[in-house]
Every structure is written in C-alpha cells, then in structure tokens.
Amino acid sequence: LDYNLQRYGLDFKIISKDLNEIDAVVKQLVQHYESLDTRVILISEYGITNVNKPIHLNRILRKEGYIAIREERGLELLDAGQSDAFAVADHQIAHVYCKNDKDIGKVATLIKAVEGVEKVLYGEDLKDYHIDHDRCGDIVVVADKDSWFTYYFWLDDAKAPDYARMVDIHKKPGYDPVEMMTDPKDKLVMAKVVGKLIKKKMGFRTVMDIIPIDATLIKGSHGRITEDVEDYPIFISNHSFGKKNQTISAIQVRDLIEDHLLN
The missing domain is CATH 3.30.1360.110 (Domain 2, Phosphonoacetate Hydrolase)
Structure with missing residues (x-):
C-alpha cells in the first residue's frame, strides 16, 4: 500500500485493491488479539498525499x-x-x-x-x-x-x-x-531483468541497473503536516481513554501508549 501510494498517489482506482487486502489482514489481527482480551492500538506514522x-x-x-x-x-x-x-x-x-x-x-x-x-x-x-x-x-x-x-x-x-x-x-x-519504479519508456525492461538474473545464476557479475533517474x-x-485532517496519521484504540476524535501531537503518542498499557 505504501509503495503504490508513492507510485500512483491517491488514485483509488489503483489502490483500492491494496486497501481492501490490508484491511482484511488488519481485521484478522485485531480479532485474534481481542479474542485474547488484548488492548489494541492501530497507529500510523503518516498519511501520503x-x-x-x-x-x-x-x-x-x-x-x-x-x-x-x-x-x-x-x-x-x-x-x-x-x-x-x-x-x-x-x-x-x-x-x-x-x-x-x-x-x-x-x-x-x-x-x-x-x-x-x-x-x-x-x-x-x-x-x-x-x-x-x-x-x-x-x-x-x-x-x-x-x-x-x-x-x-x-x-x-x-x-x-x-x-x-x-x-x-x-x-x-x-x-x-x-x-x-522501472523505466516506463523501456518496453524491454522485464526482458533485461530476466537476462540479468540468468547471468547472475550462471555466476557472472551483474549490475541490476534498471532504475530510472x-x-x-x-x-x-509524506512527512509534512497535511492540509486535510482526513490525511492525518491515526491513533485508534479498543481501550477507552482520553477524548474521542481529538487531534493529538506526535509528542503525545508516547504517553498515550504508556497509559494504554498501564491504566
């Protein structure tokens, strides 16, 4: 998901498949740990725009x-x-x-x-x-x-x-x-990759120089504070503490995790 968002941006025609796949994995994890009476935090570092x-x-x-x-x-x-x-x-x-x-x-x-x-x-x-x-x-x-x-x-x-x-x-x-990425203008790029891999398998020294500049x-x-709150990173817990739907700063996260674990 992270890679495709960097490749394509917020193009949901492309990334919706990734979103659904990751959502299914997260569901499995959360359900598993909740069945063990575990407190769960979902936290992301950033939102890509x-x-x-x-x-x-x-x-x-x-x-x-x-x-x-x-x-x-x-x-x-x-x-x-x-x-x-x-x-x-x-x-x-x-x-x-x-x-x-x-x-x-x-x-x-x-x-x-x-x-x-x-x-x-x-x-x-x-x-x-x-x-x-x-x-x-x-x-x-x-x-x-x-x-x-x-x-x-x-x-x-x-x-x-x-x-x-x-x-x-x-x-x-x-x-x-x-x-x-590979060079979108190079129609033979995959053939070149295969050729380089074959050479490597045969013991030849090969430079995998297929990345475009x-x-x-x-x-x-990502990295800056985004314009839209919808693109903010998230902090979600199944344990009730603090105010719901509030905006927090990055330096509050450490204390929130400690509170989540101990209180």
Missing part, C-alpha cells in the same frame, strides 16, 4: 559550492566528509548538515528561496519542534504540499553513480522512492 514537484537540494547546494564530489571510474560520488553542507532527504523532510556553524544562516537563506520549500528550521526552531537531538541536521527543511526532496547531487545523468540506477539503500545519501515518476509522498 499527492505530489508533483521533486526538489533536488543537493544540486542547489552543489551549484553554490557547498558540495564536494569525488570521481570514480568516470562517475560522481558525494563526499559528505569534505562537503561544507549536504542534505539527507527523506520524502518531504530533509536534514541539512553544515561543517561550519557560520554557514548555517547562509545555507538556510539559500534554501528559503527555493520554490516548493515551505519551512526552514534551525537554531531555536529545532527546540520548538522537539527535534533538537544529536543526529538532527543543523537545518531541517519541510516541503510544501506539492513537493518532495530527492537525494540527487549530480548535474549530468551520464555521471550519476552506479547505485542511482539500482536498489541500494545503504549507499544513497537519502531515501529514493524511484527505486520502486526520473523523480517526476513519483506521485505520492
């Missing part, structure tokens, strides 16, 4: 001289340790890390001017949002309702690293939803 505008923060930082690149075999890799600033993207949120504190304000000002950016948080803002922990970026960026952030840092697709065209979550400096293929994302 439609997007149509990818934002390449690392490309913007690179053009301003903040990103360091090293080249291997003619392909480019982001050198985070040598970069003065770089972004780690995750859907509609990005953490920007700055080597020098003096650059935080300048980088924040640069990013504020980017079309599709809704919020740029740093300094005291991070405390206000309860995210000022050790691993938080020096700057946290939030997209607007139509936008999301890629990890892309290259300016020429011919120099994109080999992992850009593969499912390789540990090498990419940020989440890449395009990993769920086209962020516009993504139609759904």
Whole structure:
C-alpha cells in the first residue's frame, strides 16, 4: 500500500485493491488479539498525499559550492566528509548538515528561496519542534504540499553513480522512492531483468541497473503536516481513554501508549 501510494498517489482506482487486502489482514489481527482480551492500538506514522514537484537540494547546494564530489571510474560520488553542507532527504523532510556553524544562516537563506520549500528550521526552531537531538541536521527543511526532496547531487545523468540506477539503500545519501519504479519508456525492461538474473545464476557479475533517474515518476509522498485532517496519521484504540476524535501531537503518542498499557 505504501509503495503504490508513492507510485500512483491517491488514485483509488489503483489502490483500492491494496486497501481492501490490508484491511482484511488488519481485521484478522485485531480479532485474534481481542479474542485474547488484548488492548489494541492501530497507529500510523503518516498519511501520503499527492505530489508533483521533486526538489533536488543537493544540486542547489552543489551549484553554490557547498558540495564536494569525488570521481570514480568516470562517475560522481558525494563526499559528505569534505562537503561544507549536504542534505539527507527523506520524502518531504530533509536534514541539512553544515561543517561550519557560520554557514548555517547562509545555507538556510539559500534554501528559503527555493520554490516548493515551505519551512526552514534551525537554531531555536529545532527546540520548538522537539527535534533538537544529536543526529538532527543543523537545518531541517519541510516541503510544501506539492513537493518532495530527492537525494540527487549530480548535474549530468551520464555521471550519476552506479547505485542511482539500482536498489541500494545503504549507499544513497537519502531515501529514493524511484527505486520502486522501472523505466516506463523501456518496453524491454522485464526482458533485461530476466537476462540479468540468468547471468547472475550462471555466476557472472551483474549490475541490476534498471532504475530510472526520473523523480517526476513519483506521485505520492509524506512527512509534512497535511492540509486535510482526513490525511492525518491515526491513533485508534479498543481501550477507552482520553477524548474521542481529538487531534493529538506526535509528542503525545508516547504517553498515550504508556497509559494504554498501564491504566
């Protein structure tokens, strides 16, 4: 369900099948645990909404001289340790890390001017949002309702690293939803996949480079607080506590779970 919502957005002609299948699984789980007199919570982290505008923060930082690149075999890799600033993207949120504190304000000002950016948080803002922990970026960026952030840092697709065209979550400096896609323009893509799998079975080294570098293929994302309450994440319990149909903040969830377990 999560993947198809990112592929297709809120297209219920496509995702209704996924919704019904998952609903049936959740029903089985809830009925099973209720038969054991168990208190049940259903909780989701986020609601996915439609997007149509990818934002390449690392490309913007690179053009301003903040990103360091090293080249291997003619392909480019982001050198985070040598970069003065770089972004780690995750859907509609990005953490920007700055080597020098003096650059935080300048980088924040640069990013504020980017079309599709809704919020740029740093300094005291991070405390206000309860995210000022050790691993938080020096700057946290939030997209607007139509936008999301890629990890892309290259300016020429011919120099994109080999992992850009593969499912390789540990090498990419940020989440890449395009990993769920194959190139819709390539009519022979499935034949190529089969061919690569046969080579692998025969013992040949094979690169599964079948992922397109086209962020516009993504139609759904999440991370920001949505415009419509209907798209909010949910917290549902079969145990009566607190007010019904109320809006809660993320930092209340921990206490609600403790109350659910102990009281």
